[in-house]
Amino acid sequence: MSIKTIDARGLSCPQPVVMTKKALDEGVLPFVVLVDSEASRENVSRLVRSRSLKFEIKDNGDGSSGITVDK
Amino acid sequence: MKYFFSTKLGIISSGLLIGAIAVLLQYWGNPPNMGICLACFLRDTAGALGLHRAAPVQYIRPEIIGMFGGAFLAALLFKDYRPTGGSSPLVRFFLGAFAMFGALVFLGCPWRALLRLAGGDGNAILGIGGLLLGILVGIAFLKRGYSLGKKSQLSKGVWWMLPAFWGALLLFVIFRVSFTEGGAIFFSTSGPGSLAAPLLLSLAAGLLIGIIAQRSRFCTVGAFRDAILVKDFHLLSGVLALVASAFVLNLFLGQFNPGFANQPIAHSDSLWNILGMSLAGLAFTLAGGCPGRQLFLSAEGDMDAGVFVMGMIFGAGLAHNFGIAASPKGVAFVGQAAVLVGIAFCLILGLTNLERGKKA
Numbered sequence: 001m002s003i004k005t006i007d008a009r010g011l012s013c014p015q016p017v018v019m020t021k022k023a024l025d026e027g028v029l030p031f032v033v034l035v036d037s038e039a040s041r042e043n044v045s046r047l048v049r050s051r052s053l054k055f056e057i058k059d060n061g062d063g064s065s066g067i068t069v070d071k
Numbered sequence: 072m073k074y075f076f077s078t079k080l081g082i083i084s085s086g087l088l089i090g091a092i093a094v095l096l097q098y099w100g101n102p103p104n105m106g107i108c109l110a111c112f113l114r115d116t117a118g119a120l121g122l123h124r125a126a127p128v129q130y131i132r133p134e135i136i137g138m139f140g141g142a143f144l145a146a147l148l149f150k151d152y153r154p155t156g157g158s159s160p161l162v163r164f165f166l167g168a169f170a171m172f173g174a175l176v177f178l179g180c181p182w183r184a185l186l187r188l189a190g191g192d193g194n195a196i197l198g199i200g201g202l203l204l205g206i207l208v209g210i211a212f213l214k215r216g217y218s219l220g221k222k223s224q225l226s227k228g229v230w231w232m233l234p235a236f237w238g239a240l241l242l243f244v245i246f247r248v249s250f251t252e253g254g255a256i257f258f259s260t261s262g263p264g265s266l267a268a269p270l271l272l273s274l275a276a277g278l279l280i281g282i283i284a285q286r287s288r289f290c291t292v293g294a295f296r297d298a299i300l301v302k303d304f305h306l307l308s309g310v311l312a313l314v315a316s317a318f319v320l321n322l323f324l325g326q327f328n329p330g331f332a333n334q335p336i337a338h339s340d341s342l343w344n345i346l347g348m349s350l351a352g353l354a355f356t357l358a359g360g361c362p363g364r365q366l367f368l369s370a371e372g373d374m375d376a377g378v379f380v381m382g383m384i385f386g387a388g389l390a391h392n393f394g395i396a397a398s399p400k401g402v403a404f405v406g407q408a409a410v411l412v413g414i415a416f417c418l419i420l421g422l423t424n425l426e427r428g429k430k431a
Binding site: 010021 | 303360
């Protein structure tokens with residue numbers, strides 16, 4: 001099964017956070033958020049942490065990373 | 072160290088430091104309640120270049136150059152530098168110009184609004200209220216999928232352009248360059264533009280703020296936006312720390328003068344203090360961050376943020392050439408009209424750029 005991917009690369013603040021929040025509110029876990037700036041990585045991680053969910057950051061090697069959010 | 076500034080303690084220390092540096096700059100000679108003001112300082116810089124001819128507000132502010140330089144060095148050092156662009160640059164240019172109209176009607180950007188508050192200027196409460204109003208409208212658009220589109224990675228070869236631009240301005244101010252007899256570069260001999268901390272001190276203070284703010288992502292608009300939008304009080308704690316440290320240091324240095332009337336470089340026309348900052352708050356939110364954050368983002372290689380800053384410089388030129396900028400006497404009719412035009416621009420922009428974010 002392929003998990004839902006939210007591509008937030010190249011978007012300005014706070015759109016990656018808004019998109020992550022939307023996915024969290026929909027409640028379907030797990031999902032992956034793709035971001036490509038350190039600030040977005042921090043912001044999305046902070047949001048996920050505030051919901052007491054687990055996340056894992058994987059560096060894709062092209063300047064972007066995938067944040068996998070799960071219970 | 073790399074991540075210290077992204078922690079809670081990190082952002083609070085950033086706010087405390089920035090507030091203290093700003094108040095010290097005032098103590099060292101910058102205009103009252105104007106230790107750091109992106110709008111005012113870009114306006115002074117525009118004036119120095121002759122883009123407007125308001126003689127009291129012309130000076131290439133070294134703080135701005137330092138803030139860019141510090142953020143640029145920090146971004147390089149911590150591998151945050153990445154040239155990107157192409158997310159509606161022209162729209163961002165106009166947003167920058169209108170944000171400047173709004174800020175100059177209030178007489179200060181969000182940074183100065185906070186410093187004015189910390190200096191006892193009651194009118195700042197209305198300005199900050201207006202800022203919140205603008206941010207709230209911006210959030211309503213963001214929640215409905217407002218987006219200016221994705222930026223893409225640009226060639227690494229563009230990295231030197233903004234450093235060269237600010238570097239040239241640094242040389243102009245150090246050597247007090249004059250290109251033609253009696254022409255630019257202009258330096259105010261009276262008025263706010265003539266009030267300045269010593270050049271090296273201004274530059275060093277800017278550098279320090281640039282480094283701190285790049286690491287901590289300090290943003291005065293993001294602070295309120297994130298608190299309201301996702302109940303994330305991270306950035307807001309930095310902003311509150313700034314006000315607290317500036318307030319305490321102002322008290323200590325005898326720079327705290329509470330009241331509404333006769334505040335330095337301010338007017339007490341409440342309606343236009345609110346509406347001016349509403350326009351600024353909305354424009355900053357639609358562009359993704361406060362003017363400081365735009366400057367720091369441009370230093371990290373975000374060329375769209377760089378275009379926004381250029382838009383602010385352009386807006387400052389028009390604001391003084393057309394008489395849009397307020398004076399301590401108040402806001403002229405043309406200033407009021409410009410704010411309403413700016414708000415209309417932002418509302419139309421917001422309404423016509425919804426849903427695009429969802430397709431991504």
